[in-house]
Amino acid sequence: MNAQxxxxxxxxxxxxxxxxxxxxxxxxxxxxxxxxxxxADQLTLRRLKKQKLHLKDQIARIxxxxxxxxxx
Numbered sequence: 001m002n003a004q005x006x007x008x009x010x011x012x013x014x015x016x017x018x019x020x021x022x023x024x025x026x027x028x029x030x031x032x033x034x035x036x037x038x039x040a041d042q043l044t045l046r047r048l049k050k051q052k053l054h055l056k057d058q059i060a061r062i063x064x065x066x067x068x069x070x071x072x
Contacts, residue, residue, distance in 0.1 A: 010066060017062045020055055027052040 007015070031048050034040035 013062050013066055017059060017066070020059050020062070024052060024055045024059065027055065 027048055031045060031052065034045060034048075
């Protein structure tokens with residue numbers, strides 16, 4: 001039994017969106033933990049924050065694609 005399962009592009013984007021949101025939350029938690037510990041390397045923090053911002057931009061792009069423009 002070899003069942004075929006194909007996802008349409010919206011489903012793929014929704015899965016990708018979920019993954020990106022989880023990565024964003026994980027980075028946020030890691031940054032918070034490093035800052036709370038007081039021994040955070042500033043360069044590492046800066047890189048993590050930049051990566052978090054990049055994820056936020058990707059999330060926004062996907063949400064724009066998935067949300068149809070409704071003209072009122």
